[in-house]
Amino acid sequence: MSNHALAERHRLAELLTAAGPDAPTLCAGWTTRDLAAHLVIRERRADAAPGIRVGALAGWTRRVQAGYAERPYEELVRLFRAGPPVYSLFALPGADEAANTVEYFVHAEDVARAGENWTAQPVPPGRAEALWRRLPLLARFEAGRHSPVRLTLARPDGRSLTVGPAGAPTVQLTGEPAELVLFAFGRGARTTLTVDGPPDAVEALRHVLPLPRP
Known part of the structure; x- marks a missing residue:
């Protein structure tokens, strides 16, 4: 094990x-x-x-x-x-x-990732799955409760989860489970996530949770 x-x-x-x-x-x-x-x-x-x-x-x-x-x-x-x-x-x-x-x-x-020249390193597949299994609870109680928008956290393979206020505009963050976990813990500025959504919603989210710059 x-x-x-x-x-x-x-x-x-x-x-x-x-x-x-x-x-x-x-x-x-x-x-x-x-x-x-x-x-x-x-x-x-x-x-x-x-x-x-x-x-x-x-x-x-x-x-x-x-x-x-x-x-x-x-x-x-x-x-x-x-x-x-x-x-x-x-x-x-x-x-x-x-x-x-x-x-x-x-x-x-x-x-x-504290230095300016950081690079995201590959995460072993088993560990990535372990992080993904823990993400729903983390996202709900960390990122989800602070977010002014609906958040869809998506993996490149199509699996996703959604948290945040119902009825609000949706912003989708796409990346590997490790990057999504880091976002949920407020380290989004130092991730490789792709951010998609209405510009106003993205900016509203950026005011409360760090996001990677385009």
Whole structure:
């Protein structure tokens, strides 16, 4: 059985190592050091992890993350590469694969695509399908709830899904599953997606979610 989360964990660790601690990422305001600290506390500090999503707890999470960011960068990458400790929820059977396949793929691309001369790399077919299976829920709760237009997310092979407000003008984004996942997570400006739709609808979408330039 494929373990896509484990493969993406190791890919992300290699990218972090190659980039060094002070490289930019697509996470606004974060260097690779900040990203590495985030990855470590997410699975090793249960007291701080909720603040990643819950605004009321974000202050404590920022303080814990800042403390970890002061550790040697090589230690942070090593801890992340080693995987979750036995006391972590992510160590439960199946939890790493379910929770981290998309998380680590997106963060790996946050490092890989941060420079101006980035190139989209091929994604193994099995991993592309795993990303596609997770896209409907992600699109609905990430991109779909912010979009002022109806979104059709389409693959080159013709498969598609639609999210967003019913009755609104439709904008279609076409590309590989990996590119669609990155769009859903707000990284659309650094994708190879093709965007089609009424110009006014495309511009309305661009005001709330990043899109690739024509």
